[in-house]
Amino acid sequence: MAKTSYLIGLGSNRYRHGPPRRVIETAIDALADSGVDIDARSTIRTTPPLGPGSRNYANAAVHARTDLNPQELLALVQSIEANMGRRSTRRWGDRVIDIDLLLWSSGCWDDPSLTIPHPELAARKFVLEPLVEIAPNWRHPVSGHTIRQLFHRLKRNMLVDQKPNDP
Secondary structure (H helix, E strand, C coil): CCCEEEEEEEEECCCCCCCHHHHHHHHHHHHHHCCCEEEEECCCEEECCCCCCCCCEEEEEEEEEECCCHHHHHHHHHHHHHHCCCCCCCCCCCCCCEEEEEEECCECEEECCEEECCCCHHHCHHHHHHHHHHCCCCECCCCCCEHHHHHHHHHHHHHHHHCCCCC
């Protein structure tokens, strides 16, 4: 089976295996140690929490290749998350590690446990910003926009939302 490409997002804001930045590095190493080829990795950046989380996150993204289909890769990343101490928590709560399959070179995947492209991809700066760094020309399989275009649209909308209302 030929290897396909994935864009994978990673986030951490709990100190279990060291600071969140080290947790991200450990998770990327675990992917590589499991036979996933890491072709590119973004800078790890600090971002504010989304929702009720109480600590800033470390976020990054990788461009990976593997012969695993999305469901098999999901099982692998969930195993890595569990081995690193991730427990089921409330939505958007603090977590040791979060690994999300964001995009897949073969297009879309949809079943009860996994949707690719990630449904919130275009609305999350902390996801798009590292993706722009490693895969700016990757096209979203539904909208047809590149990651760079999605990022600039989101930034533009964020600026409009931050402007005071006219009297």
